[in-house]
Amino acid sequence: MVRSPNGLANAVTVLLALVIAVDVFAVHAGLNIHALLGNLLSTTRHELAQGDDLYGLSGTLQLVCTLATAAVFIVWFHRVRVNAEGFARDVCTMHRAWAVGAWFVPIGNLWLPYRFAKEVWDASAQSTAGGAWREVSHRRVTAWWTTWIAALAVDRVGASLYKNAETPQALQQATSVVMLSDLLDIAAAALGILFVRKLSRMQQANPGS
Known part of the structure; x- marks a missing residue:
């Protein structure tokens, strides 16, 4: 039975918008600590501690x-x-349990959710096809996934640099990389909103929803 995904889609949209807001705050905190580290001669310990606390808070948020x-x-x-099975069951080659499990498979979680998302996208596109196969572009799915994976990869690099930094210059470099990952995460969250809204509309268009 097809159930409307709109309520959950709205909740995801709000949370992704919150992610964007927090990432913007993190970029601000990063710029602040980057500037303080670049001007240590005129920076007091109190200012440096405040900057570090702000940066730590952004990471926690x-x-x-x-x-x-x-x-x-x-x-x-x-x-x-689950809804996708009601539109084109034969397209859904992966068991529905992978909607959860795919995210927790080491290494595999770099591509399994993307493959799963494409299947759901293709199946949902058939909701208004009237029995004929409807070809759809995967550009929106691919843009979201590629940007998100890029954000994760850059974040890993930034975290490693930050952990091993032993000089103010090294900390500045690490902060710059982490800020880049924050900017990529903002883009991924925005693209994620577009993906969620579009897919939910595709399924809602079905008369049985």
């Missing part, structure tokens, strides 16, 4: 928002996958 968004997104992802 990012973690909390990411976990909350991931939880709701996976619930929505499972819902649209």
